[in-house]
């Protein structure tokens with residue numbers, strides 16, 4: 199039973215990894231992921247300098263997921279470059295997530311990744327903030343085009359982008375058209391949390407997290423249908439790019455759905471936050487069980503083969 203899926207020509211031991219931001223801020227967490235059954239791993243989106251992030255409580259578990267407004271707490275890009283230098287790439291590939299606060303910061307960080315000759319794969323987080331008062335980069339299509347043009351000329355290797363969810367077919371079309379003009383963008387990670395949700399505590403009649411008057415990104419089971427749609431939409435529209443699925447994964451069935459919808463690798467966020475890296479043992483076993491029951495020997499036999507009616 200070959201659970202492995204090929205990603206950028208490399209077989210992974212499992213089509214599973216963490217979602218950026220979860221269990222990947224500091225060395226102890228990164229070490230735990232490196233030792234886990236995950237087939238790959240990604241660092242917390244970094245900024246040029248270290249950030250404390252938002253005041254707590256900034257993450258809260260919900261009945262079917264989570265809400266967070268962490269505020270990009272991270273150790274600064276050099277810390278993750280130092281980790282990338284020590285990482286054992288034979289063990290599993292490492293993705294390096296970047297969310298610079300400005301285009302200049304992104305270019306500075308990317309130039310240093312370039313100079314570090316690290317085998318890590320760049321995942322550019324396009325939920326990074328735009329100029330105040332404007333939508334996040336991924337929702338400002340002109341700014342999206344500019345940042346991709348700038349990074350493509352500053353970075354000589356293939357890289358990927360982490361996208362927030364889109365909800366309009368015209369947006370899938372427009373964003374895919376932009377991405378398809380950048381052949382260096384060879385993978386797309388869909389989705390980041392669904393932005394600016396709000397949940398309420400009935401007893402105290404209060405919001406659940408302190409930052410942004412309680413507004414925060416929604417993750418977990420709530421986002422699975424949106425995640426699957428974005429994975430499939432970009433899988434269909436960007437045939438020359440690999441899709442990394444993210445959103446709503448907590449069982450082998452969810453992993454199977456993401457792969458069927460077109461994902462090559464499946465990221466786990468909220469469920470990993472709640473259950474820890476041992477979750478990859480369970481997900482791997484549950485996926486293998488489903489493949490056994492369906493008579494699939496390899497992922498290739500069903501990956502991207504979602505049927506329509």
Ligand SMILES: CC(C)(C)CCc1c(C(=O)O)[nH]c(=O)[nH]c1=O
Nearest residue numbers: 267268269270325326327391415
């Ligand atoms: C939302 C940003 C703070 C601009 C980026 C970091 C980030 C965060 C975060 O650090 O608050 N949370 C998410 O669910 N997704 C993200 O991409």
